[in-house]
Amino acid sequence: MSRFRFDLLLLLVLSLQLSPALSDLIISKLDRRIDLTSQIVRVTMTLKVENTGHDPVSEVSFTFPEHQANNLALLLAVSTEGKGKNRGAATNLPIGVKQPNDSPPSLVWYAASLPKELGKGESLNMDVLAVFTHSLRPFPEKITQAEPQLLLFQDSAHFTSPYNVKVQSLTVKLPSGNVESYTKLEKTKFSGSEIKYGPFENLPALSYSPVIIHFPSNKPFAIAKELVREIEISHWGNVQVTEHYSIIHGGAQSTGEFSRLDFQARPEVRGASAFRHLIAMLPPRAHSIYYRDAIGNISTSNIHSDSSKTLVEIEPRYPMFGGWKTSFTIGYGLPLHDYLFQSGGNRFLNITFGSPLFDVLVENLTLKVVLPEGSKDIYSSVPFPVKESQETKFSHLDIAGRPTIVIEKVNVVPEHNQYFQVHYKFSNISLLTEPLMLIFGFFALFVACIIYMHADLTISKSSSSYLAKLQWDEVQGTIQQLQDIINRCLLIHDKLEASLRELSRTGDVQACKAVRKSADSLLKDLSKELKPLLALLQSSPQAAHILPKVEDLVMKERDLQEKILLKHTTVVDSYERKSMSRDAENRVAAIQQKISALKQEVDDLLDFVEDI
Amino acid sequence: MAQSAKPISSPVPIAYYPSLAVLLLAVGLVITASFFIYEATSSRKNRSLAKELVTGAVASVFLGFGSLFLLLASGVYV
Numbered sequence: 001m002s003r004f005r006f007d008l009l010l011l012l013v014l015s016l017q018l019s020p021a022l023s024d025l026i027i028s029k030l031d032r033r034i035d036l037t038s039q040i041v042r043v044t045m046t047l048k049v050e051n052t053g054h055d056p057v058s059e060v061s062f063t064f065p066e067h068q069a070n071n072l073a074l075l076l077a078v079s080t081e082g083k084g085k086n087r088g089a090a091t092n093l094p095i096g097v098k099q100p101n102d103s104p105p106s107l108v109w110y111a112a113s114l115p116k117e118l119g120k121g122e123s124l125n126m127d128v129l130a131v132f133t134h135s136l137r138p139f140p141e142k143i144t145q146a147e148p149q150l151l152l153f154q155d156s157a158h159f160t161s162p163y164n165v166k167v168q169s170l171t172v173k174l175p176s177g178n179v180e181s182y183t184k185l186e187k188t189k190f191s192g193s194e195i196k197y198g199p200f201e202n203l204p205a206l207s208y209s210p211v212i213i214h215f216p217s218n219k220p221f222a223i224a225k226e227l228v229r230e231i232e233i234s235h236w237g238n239v240q241v242t243e244h245y246s247i248i249h250g251g252a253q254s255t256g257e258f259s260r261l262d263f264q265a266r267p268e269v270r271g272a273s274a275f276r277h278l279i280a281m282l283p284p285r286a287h288s289i290y291y292r293d294a295i296g297n298i299s300t301s302n303i304h305s306d307s308s309k310t311l312v313e314i315e316p317r318y319p320m321f322g323g324w325k326t327s328f329t330i331g332y333g334l335p336l337h338d339y340l341f342q343s344g345g346n347r348f349l350n351i352t353f354g355s356p357l358f359d360v361l362v363e364n365l366t367l368k369v370v371l372p373e374g375s376k377d378i379y380s381s382v383p384f385p386v387k388e389s390q391e392t393k394f395s396h397l398d399i400a401g402r403p404t405i406v407i408e409k410v411n412v413v414p415e416h417n418q419y420f421q422v423h424y425k426f427s428n429i430s431l432l433t434e435p436l437m438l439i440f441g442f443f444a445l446f447v448a449c450i451i452y453m454h455a456d457l458t459i460s461k462s463s464s465s466y467l468a469k470l471q472w473d474e475v476q477g478t479i480q481q482l483q484d485i486i487n488r489c490l491l492i493h494d495k496l497e498a499s500l501r502e503l504s505r506t507g508d509v510q511a512c513k514a515v516r517k518s519a520d521s522l523l524k525d526l527s528k529e530l531k532p533l534l535a536l537l538q539s540s541p542q543a544a545h546i547l548p549k550v551e552d553l554v555m556k557e558r559d560l561q562e563k564i565l566l567k568h569t570t571v572v573d574s575y576e577r578k579s580m581s582r583d584a585e586n587r588v589a590a591i592q593q594k595i596s597a598l599k600q601e602v603d604d605l606l607d608f609v610e611d612i
Numbered sequence: 613m614a615q616s617a618k619p620i621s622s623p624v625p626i627a628y629y630p631s632l633a634v635l636l637l638a639v640g641l642v643i644t645a646s647f648f649i650y651e652a653t654s655s656r657k658n659r660s661l662a663k664e665l666v667t668g669a670v671a672s673v674f675l676g677f678g679s680l681f682l683l684l685a686s687g688v689y690v
Contacts, residue, residue: 234689237622288687333687335626341617348617396683396690431623434690439676446647446668450661453651477657 024053025060028123030168032159036151036213037175038359039221039250040073040413041135045128045159049118056117061098061162062110062128063206068155069108073361073411074131074384077112079124090127091115104206107160131413133361138252139214143322145259148216149252149273150180157185157197157209164205169198172213180214220275221251222320224362227355227412232370232395232402235431239334243355246327247320249275250361254321263319274319280356282310286332293317293328346377346423353382354417362412369405369422373398374430380405382420397434468542475543476612482533482550483609485526486557490602492519492526493564500571509575516568523561530554546612553605560598567591626684633681640674647671 028048035042051057064072077093098111118124139152157170172195182188182195189196197211228244251273262270282289284307291301291314300315316326339351349369355362370393371378380388387408392401405422458466499515502508537543537550567588574584624632647667651659683690 232689235620235622236684236689237626238689240689333689335621337619337621340620342620343617347620350617396688428623435676435680438679439672442672442675442679443669446672447665449648449651450664450668453659454656454661473656476655480655480658 024051024055025057025118025163026050026052027161027163027165028167030159030161030165032168032170034153034155034170034172036136036153036215036217037173038219039133039136039223040359040361041132041153043128043130043132045126045130047126047128048123049126049163050123051118051120054120056119058114058117059098059111060114060124060126062112063107063160063162064110064130065156065160066106066108068132068135071132071134071411072130073133073413074129074415075110076129076415078127079115080127081125093126107206109162129415131415133411133413134250136217138322141252142255143252143273144256145254145262145321146270147273149218149221149322151215151217151251153213153215155211157183157211158200158203158207160206160208162205165200165203165207167199167201168203169196169200170211171196174213174215175217175219176215178216180216182213182215183211185209185211218272220278220359221249221273221322222275222278222357222360223248223250224355224357224360224365225325226364226366227362228366228368229355230368230370231349231351233336233340233349233372235336235372235426235428237336239336239339239349239351240331241334242329242331244327244329245355245357246325247278247316247360248325249320249322251322253323258321267319271319271321274321276319277313277315278360279358280312280314280330281358282312282332282356283334283338283352284308284310285335285338286310287334289330289332291328291330293326298328345425347426348421348423350419350421352417353420354412354414356417359414363410365407365409365412367407367409368393369407370395370402371404371422371424372426372430373400373402373433375403375424375426378403378405378422378424380407380420380422382407383418384409384416397437399433399437471540471542475537475540475546478533478536478540478543479546479550479609479612482530482537482554483606485530485533486553486602486606489523489526489557489561492522493560495519496564496568500568503571503575507575509572512572512575516572520565527558546609549605549608553602553609556598556602556605560595560602563591563595563598567595629681629685633678633685636674636678636681638678640671640678643667643671643674 026049028050030045030047032043032045035044049060060077062075062077075095077095078090079093080090093112093114095110095112097109099109103109112126114124136151136153139150143149153172159165159168159170174193174195177193179190179195182190185197187198187200195213224245224247226244226246230240230242230244232240232242234240254273259270263274267274267276284305286305289303289310289312291298291312298314298317300317302313304311304313310332312330314328314330316328318324318326320326340347340349342348353367354365368391369380378390389406389408391404391406393404394401403424409416460466495515496519499512503512534551534554537547543550570584570588570591574581647664650664650667680690
């Protein structure tokens with residue numbers, strides 16, 4: 001130890017600019033609490049750092065033995081100013097690994113940078129949280145169904161600090177009041193479910209005093225070997241989260257046979273080390289929740305929701321004993337406006353990082369954030385170091401694929417469930433690509449229909465049936481045109497009648513004459529158009545059987561036309577003479593009768609022709 | 613999180629998706645029906661290409677948006 005101090009002093013002498021000697025700092029008080037109530041070991045430390053040297057200090061170092069540092073999932077340091085009720089706001093300190101060249105082997109150093117330098121004689125309160133995984137070793141390593149699980153925990157009663165510690169104590173909290181055995185030092189107290197070591201006074205830097213605690217614990221030992229969490233954003237109003245778990249019971253291996261009967265009869269005794277269900281705490285307003293695996297839906301799940309959270313209790317298909325594995329998928333939708341925000345021209349997703357399952361350690365977490373097609377300038381901000389890459393995912397109605405940001409992290413503990421952000425740029429116009437694709441799809445269908453109807457797919461163009469069909473098509477077309485013309489004629493007739501009614505109302509002879517004039521010219525045109533059609537029908541052998549009817553129709557229509565014109569002339573004439581003779585009235589009445597009869601006939605014939 | 617962050621929601625309220633789907637699809641199918649009736653009844657000679665294309669285009673706009681909202685309403689968020 002003295003050699004180590006000497007080296008540091010030498011270094012200081014060699015380069016005055018180097019960070020001040022570690023031994024200038026002392027820890028005047030250190031309280032360490034180790035929580036062993038779950039599979040994840042949480043160490044909280046409250047310490048008071050004092051600067052006894054001359055130079056201001058900007059960093060505080062923590063050291064952990066290498067075997068612990070390998071299992072360190074999270075290290076957080078918070079500094080607070082003042083004491084008791086005058087405690088100021090807590091500031092999170094950035095922490096980085098900083099290995100001095102002359103460090104003793106098998107020690108890992110972490111340095112927390114202080115918000116402001118600690119001057120001579122000043123002191124600072126710090127709270128440190130360290131979370132360790134895989135630190136509890138089951139012993140014995142194999143147990144039967146009926147045996148409880150025993151765990152072994154190993155640490156040092158003295159915190160291996162690089163500074164001298166004036167007073168320090170350690171409290172270990174166990175899941176229950178039972179303990180198999182524990183290391184007894186001179187100052188050791190066991191009360192309730194807590195073992196207290198210390199207080200130890202005036203310990204030199206890097207002092208070490210191993211303690212081993214052997215205790216029963218049947219807390220769920222659920223470890224997710226692999227979790228793939230996919231968050232898919234749809235700007236149509238949904239954030240879809242899909243989580244694929246493969247979970248193992250990481251405690252003592254189950255050995256011997258498993259009796260379902262025993263388990264069912266007395267699960268607390270004959271299956272104490274197993275866990276039957278897991279609880280996921282989903283955000284409020286989660287909807288469309290599902291829980292399934294490769295076989296299909298797993299019906300043993302329950303949902304309780306309120307305004308602040310949605311609790312989902314999921315039960316695997318079988319109770320989980322040590323070493324047993326299961327894999328399943330849970331998925332849920334979240335409302336978009338709770339998680340997606342806009343600031344400036346940027347959009348960002350703000351959502352929690354880790355698994356929603358309670359007290360589950362995730363060994364390998366792969367988080368995929370699938371952004372909508374057309375997103376640009378993507379970057380993420382995660383509050384802790386992660387591995388990041390990008391890929392493309394193809395989903396519904398995609399052309400170029402959706403940009404996906406892939407975040408990977410090992411050893412994720414519930415403390416990592418912090419909010420993180422994914423920023424990107426997206427234009428609302430891109431929202432329209434999906435409906436446009438559907439529209440073009442349908443339009444292509446219609447165009448295909450049109451092409452099919454217009455195309456002539458006959459192979460033998462000279463066969464008689466084909467020619468007959470062509471001729472018949474022509475006849476049909478002609479009849480349709482003819483029908484159209486006659487309908488137009490009938491419309492003009494209606495107009496003439498209407499003008500007569502108008503005349504009787506207003507007595508405006510000129511207007512009535514104008515209508516007559518235009519009707520005359522139109523009717524003339526129509527009869528001209530009619531002639532070639534009729535000629536065509538007469539020449540076509542295919543139309544022979546319907547020709548009489550069509551000719552009849554045309555005749556009747558012409559007759560009707562004449563009568564209506566006659567009626568019109570008579571009425572207008574009498575109006576011009578300002579008197580309606582009895583004779584004229586009779587004539588009009590007679591014409592009107594004929595007109596009605598003819599109209600009926602024309603309508604009947606039209607109906608017939610339409611049926612062809 | 614930035615102070616000026618504004619939550620983003622969907623362009624059309626989610627609650628309207630099912631009724632929009634039914635309405636747009638109904639209109640789209642009626643227009644489709646009229647398109648096929650026209651195809652089947654008018655003879656090859658006096659069929660108008662412009663009319664066919666316009667009817668088809670209008671029908672596909674309604675069917676396109678209708679099927680989009682049908683997908684969204686049934687939980688397939690495209």
